[in-house]
Amino acid sequence: MTETDGRKTIPIARPWIGEEEIEAVSRVLRSGWITQGPEVAKLEQEFALAIGADHACAVSNCTTALHLALLALEVGPGDEVITVSHSFIATANTVRMCGATPIFVDVEPATFNIDPERFEEALTDRTKAILCVHQMGMPCDLGAILRFSRRHSLGVIEDAACAIGSEVQVEERWERIGKPHGDLACFSFHPRKVVTAGEGGMITSSSGKLDDEIRLLRHQGMSISDAVRHESASVLVESYPVLGYNYRLTDIQAAVARVQLGRLPEIVEQRRRLGALYAAGLDRVPEVRAPHEADWARSNWQSYCVRLAGDLKQERVMQFLLDRGISTRRGIMCAHREDPYRSPPPRHTLTESERAQDRCILLPLYQEMSEGEIERVVDALAEAVGHSR
Template sequence: MIPIAMPLLAEEEADAARAAVLSGWVSQGPQVAAFEREFAAFVGAPFACAVSNCTTALQLALAALDVGPGDEVITASHSFIATANSIRNQGAVPIFVDVDPETYNIDPRRLADAITPRTRAIIAVHQMGMPCDLAALTAVADRHGITLIEDAACAAGSEIQIKGNWERIGKPHGRIACFSFHPRKVITTGEGGMLTTADAELDRKFRLLRQHGMSVPDTVRHGSSQVIFEEYLVSGYNYRMTDMQAAIGRKQLERLPELVARRRAVAARYAELLGNLEGLRLPAEPKWARSNWQSYCVRLPNGLDQRSVMQNLLDQGIATRRGIMCSHREPPYAMAARLHDLRHSELSQDRSILLPIYAQMSEDDQARVADALMEELRPRVQSVIAV
């Protein structure tokens, strides 16, 4: 079986987790603090705050901005449902706008029509690791005085060109960026997330809210020679990362440049193998973006049944996934007011499939995927063309 994804975990990660277990400090502690420092340095952010996953990171971002009932947050429906859920969990209303069909990312040209006096933030998703057009997005956000949050769940290691310089996603372009370390991502801690920012006050709020609103962290109380009585200043959450996860994350972070380089090689090989298949649209990077290729998404020719293609590949031992979901089609959001045309989002879900991609994928396995896809599409494309 060729899986859709496979994390690269080895003895180094197992040894790091074992050391954390044997240290006696297994909850949020010194490994988490070290992971935060190293991640911040890697992306070029002044501050990084580790949390339990990216969904909680997004919710903390909104909570720290005091987004709540009656507020609106603009985002893409074409994203994993966690993006929309983080908005609703704060009592706010997600306002869905369409994506650019070339990048599958939120279309900056559609933002102005969605902005109202109740708009508090924009959550832009770097979908499948492909960077959003941050230059255009920040221009709109700044012009309207709205906070830009980057849902960078898939984008660790991706880069964007800003004013002629290549910078990693996570260096503050918007006000906050949120990352995921789920096993489908390029690096993993099993579950886990990270917020980065250049705003010291926001970072302070993240740290307060992630630990029940506690005025003094555990590490300070346990390390003090004086008795400390903590206070609970606000109503917070338990969104902490464990030290075992952080120990694994530190080793994964060391691997990240190599993992991205290998994924880029796999993506380039797919382009060679599939580039001449009539009607199949391959992903492409804008000239100002370098993807980490967290996913490899292809658009099927018109008239082909997505499910049938995927099933036939699965019958040959090749796992795929449908195009990224649209939250507005799911029951929790299906009854919400449909304010904007989302045709490109829906087409992307209905006509795209994600092919297997992971750093340790062999050229033989790639050839097997490409051959199976070509054999599946050729007779169908010919039939569609004949009709």
């Protein structure tokens, strides 16, 4: 960590890696099996159990997870997928990777999540699926999304890249995101996420058929896995009935993710504690609005995103904080403002998405952040809003 005025710089995020992860990696390196194998299989079982899913299939990252999830729902050329522009660009890219078209709809300003009120205007006879994002770990309105998708026979994929450990209330019960409530949910183990393996992804589903298809596609369409051939007493010859990909997770990554997953309750508890401290601190800064959590949603606070009052200059606030050794990021990007998505222009207005990108900033939040550091961010932010008009 660098220092500003003798004080440590507060980074935007910091992975929480300990000796246990290092030992797990050493164990795998010594085992003689380092790519997709027994550790991946154990991670899949443990992940399914932790989330409450019937099936979990590990892949190389969440981008490849989303690609396979869309392919499993047979999304292809000529199809349209209703989704948000206001997300990391991977969300939209994966729709394009299938040869389909993402149809962007606007987000709800309070939650930054897809606005189900916009579905009707986006629906055409080409609509095949809805790809919703639990943005920054905040659950989206799955009740409204599923009511619409069932009425119109659409598939639902949940981009849960940021949402490991987030929960939604379903008929009095709290259930983890990724059960899944739609057809498939996709997670990321990138270091900015709550559980990390450096890189990595997971797809959960309730359907054995979808799970089988994804397993085939992640490993070049190969009919017999390496592990099964390895353990077989007789010679097994594989075939390649479908076009597949190399989207495998390694056992080295899986070993790290297993340790991290074991700490999920502790991780989420701490992030919620830090989120509550921010909310309490920001109460005294009326120019900055804290994020909104609906009664039926519990975020894991993967990111803490605040909205600035209209006359504040986002970049000036961010620079003011950086000068005081506090790292921030602008609000989540909008894909339709990037070259690959400029033409043709989006069919629907994306006013709230653009406003969220331009008016919001993400504040630092990581496991080992102290109460004093939260106070330092809130104090600096309070000062910044006085200087950034």
